Amino acid sequence: MPEPTPMQRLLNTLPQTGRVEWIGVRPARDQAMLILDRAMVSPGKGLAGDRFSGRETSKRQVTLIQHEHLSVIASCLHRESIGPEVFRRNLVVSGLNLLALKDKTFRIGDVVLEYTGLCHPCSKMEKALGPGTYNAMRGHGGITTRVLQGGELALGSLVQACL
Template sequence: MLNPQSRLAALLAAPMRPGRVLWIGLRPARRSAVLTVEEALAQVGQGLAGDRYGSRDNGPRQVTLIQAEHLAAIASHLGLEQVEPARLRRNVVTQGINLLALKERRFRLGGAVLEHTGECHPCSRMEEELGPGGYNAVRGHGGITARVIEPGPIRSGDAITAL
């Protein structure tokens, strides 16, 4: 366990620059096309209304987030100009904030409060979506998972800030 008085604990708790929401997607059913939306409603214990994970009871993977900066890295690993966010099947694309710095923290995402629950590792579907090497291109760049603590709307352009 980390000593709360240590220099490392202070660095981990240090302020960070807020980011913003660039894109929002909902996955209505398993293997269905991702719907790009301008706004989604985060629901406590369920996730985003209209998303297939939104009906699960208080699971750790209610909302998935990925950094736009990592989309560029994934595209580079695949020799592509860009990778469309819907192909990775995440809910929210952010920019300007290191999502891994939110580990073990709560954060405000638009009008909602979420809590980091883990890393979002790639699944075998990435080979289908991105072609050969897709799985390995996403490794270490898949983003994070989160649980909704306080409900609220999330809109494109909203801020994401550590609490």
């Protein structure tokens, strides 16, 4: 195996630990998010009770957004704050740059997730928060993941890269 380049070493150095701040599922299309204290997660499916659960080939079985970005988006929209349920992501995580998880697997409690891509904003954000929301969210929409190992996750669960 070849020696990692200096850039590869930098990309693989991720000692920070994140924390789950919020959990939500959407039971069906266009329905309000249900806010949870804990959730069961199944391999190849996602969070129990979420509308994307059971779509085994989906790359967005669990979606995450960074807690620190919620205030950035609110600021760009000249608002004091915006509740996480508006963004329709499953998990809000603090203390860890989610983009640093690109091409990695990571653990949240017993659950192991695989980064599958960026979670771009959609036009529904304009409807929910008004004109300019799509652009305010660009680069701050979070990430999509696939479940590799199931289990339970809860508020306060630690988020760590599997290095």
